[in-house]
Amino acid sequence: GENVEQHPSTLSVQEGDSAVIKCTYSDSASNYFPWYKQELGKRPQLIIDIRSNVGEKKDQRIAVTLNKTAKHFSLHITETQPEDSAVYFCAASIPLDGSDMRFGAGTRLTVKP
Amino acid sequence: DAGVIQSPRHEVTEMGQEVTLRCKPISGHDYLFWYRQTMMRGLELLIYFNNNVPIDDSGMPEDRFSAKMPNASFSTLKIQPSEPRDSAVYFCASSFFAREYQETQYFGPGTRLLVL
Numbered sequence: 001g002e003n004v005e006q007h008p009s010t011l012s013v014q015e016g017d018s019a020v021i022k023c024t025y026s027d028s029a030s031n032y033f034p035w036y037k038q039e040l041g042k043r044p045q046l047i048i049d050i051r052s053n054v055g056e057k058k059d060q061r062i063a064v065t066l067n068k069t070a071k072h073f074s075l076h077i078t079e080t081q082p083e084d085s086a087v088y089f090c091a092a093s094i095p096l097d098g099s100d101m102r103f104g105a106g107t108r109l110t111v112k113p
Numbered sequence: 114d115a116g117v118i119q120s121p122r123h124e125v126t127e128m129g130q131e132v133t134l135r136c137k138p139i140s141g142h143d144y145l146f147w148y149r150q151t152m153m154r155g156l157e158l159l160i161y162f163n164n165n166v167p168i169d170d171s172g173m174p175e176d177r178f179s180a181k182m183p184n185a186s187f188s189t190l191k192i193q194p195s196e197p198r199d200s201a202v203y204f205c206a207s208s209f210f211a212r213e214y215q216e217t218q219y220f221g222p223g224t225r226l227l228v229l
Contacts, residue, residue, distance in 0.1 A: 103156040
């Protein structure tokens, strides 16, 4: 089955700096890669996702890149703000069986004002 | 749409008691997932259903855990008997499968379970 590794486990940045979180996956059949943000005591919420037919996707201050050859994908947050502080999870999903989505262990991002 | 609905939001029980967690997926979604989240183990997939049928329950920790989905709009996760190590946040999520792509999973608010 799929195995997703996520680094770093904690990340502290100064407000306005960029933050990068990296994930690797093991199954080359995976083709869907969502990122979730989970604030303290709240549910994981999708912030951005990417499919295997594109290499990069941007949404305002958030971008995700995918390298299928190397089997890794990254989340980039620019101009970080204190409200970006949360735990971020990456995930990888294998197609056609509809569900085998595996989550990374999470990265706790702290943005210091 | 109200999103995925879970109840109760919080549950405190004593060891040995039966616990039932409930989930209502988003209307039209044909996949339903139960996850458990702890600090030590992160987000773990327990079981998932497709069109009300359990597909993979390999994540269910042991026989004390059982899940059902009697219809497209309701699922339960039951723990009997409960143990302190079952204390965690239990999330339900739903999605639909369109063409060849797995679509986004939407999470419910979670049930915070504490077993004393």
